[in-house]
Amino acid sequence: MTAPFAADARTPAELLRAALGEDPARPLVTFYDDDTGERVELSVKTFDNWVAKTANLLQDELNAGPEDTAALLLPAHWQSAVWLLACWSVGVTAVPAGDPAEASLVVSGPDGLAAAQACSGERVALALRPLGGRFPQRPDGFLDYAAEVPGQGDRFAPYSPVVADTPALETVVDGLPLKLSAGQTVQLAREGAARLGLERGSRVLSTLSFDDWAGLEAGLLAPLVAGGSVVLCRNSAELTEEQWKSRIEAEKVTLRLS
Template sequence: MSTTRPTTSGAGRPQADLPGELLASVVRRNSAAPLLTAYDDATGDRVELSAATLANWVAKTANLFQAEFDIAPGSTVAVALPVHWQTAAVLLAAWSCGAAVLDTAAEDDDRLAGSDLVLADRDRLPALEDALAQGAGGELLGLSLHPLGLGMTDYVGPARDFALEVRAQGDFFAPWQPPDPAAPGLVTGGLTLDLGGLVPAAGELATRLGIRPDDRVLVDADTAAEAGPVAWLLAPLVAGASTVLVRNPAPEGLPHRAETERVTATLGVRIDGIRMLGAPG
């Protein structure tokens, strides 16, 4: 069992060995400040989560995974979801259980073999239902990705509805088995990262990109999907930054968005007068 405790290193930069510990350290640092603000310019939706709110979603989701699907160290959770605030909760919940995340956001359904649980947005459910019926993976949870976390209206397929299932879960999570840092934590493309390697990898990436403590980082969802969850989710958390996540961005509105959200840096989009992460100079 790991006996390490999260600490803070540098000016407000939380440090922890595992992703679940990382979020807990962020909550202790400032639970009420905005941590993840999500926009979808195609629908006009805006959702803002504080560290405490995101942690509550993570706890409920982890309890759902553990109690209803027996997700624990050694399990594999396939995440067939776009970059979204609910995806952040799903990823952190799986890691809190000690499970490996199989990132299938690139719509490669053939990679589901051996997974214990598959989470997918409603648009992908028909193809996944067929794949799972042929024994390609475990149980299926569907997400509506509704901005208020509502369920999948009028859905009649075999997938269980994440929004309905998660509501009844407890607000505090304690794993039945302690996560194993040496176990797989993320499988994406041809890369596998150990659970205990995720936070260090995110810290190295945050340093390389130049994310600063208390940065407010505007992230383009397409760039985030290509870069993966270590970049769009964990690196800002490690750095002590907050994120403004924009799906389907309307370029003409981004300067005003950046001003109103007090954005200090961007990832995947260039806005005049604002530092672009990873850019030369």
């Protein structure tokens, strides 16, 4: 029987480090936007580099740390996955679809900028353009993530240790709001991976939103905890079954969740 992947990992950041140590070149996150035709594939190493840079931005430029909360007004996107792992690397509690007025800082895509104005703390805007491009004009009152992140360091070390008891996530599980520590997030993801039958090498295609646990589990955490990978598809409602079949075959998908 194959040993579980990263059985000793107690935080999401430890799961990513385990994946990096095992096979840094393998694909981890593949992203499609069927409105723009964009396809991006990030290896474990490339994804980890984005996480490190974003975590340094969070910690050093935005002065965020444990006890802070980040409202993430973002779709299921490769950059959203980066921000989640960056928050968990620093010790910031991620709140997908959270109330900006109650958060220490807000991270928003183009569709959430008006709502994000309610945050009295730092505000970061993501253009979500192909190749991680910048806004043509930076939104007033926001940092442009694509302009700020390239200059950040490629290695990250938290000022405060992130452990299993560190608060990590506020989400909705089966219709109920729930606050999870880093350890509880990993444990719930392990249970989800087992329920879905995931194992090393599993490749999950997800069209689900990151606004609740079901989407976070399918589109990031269950594949990560299993030693697998994910294919995120956005704006894909108009794809025909033949197009889906072609994509599933091309991406070697083992499980489709939508």
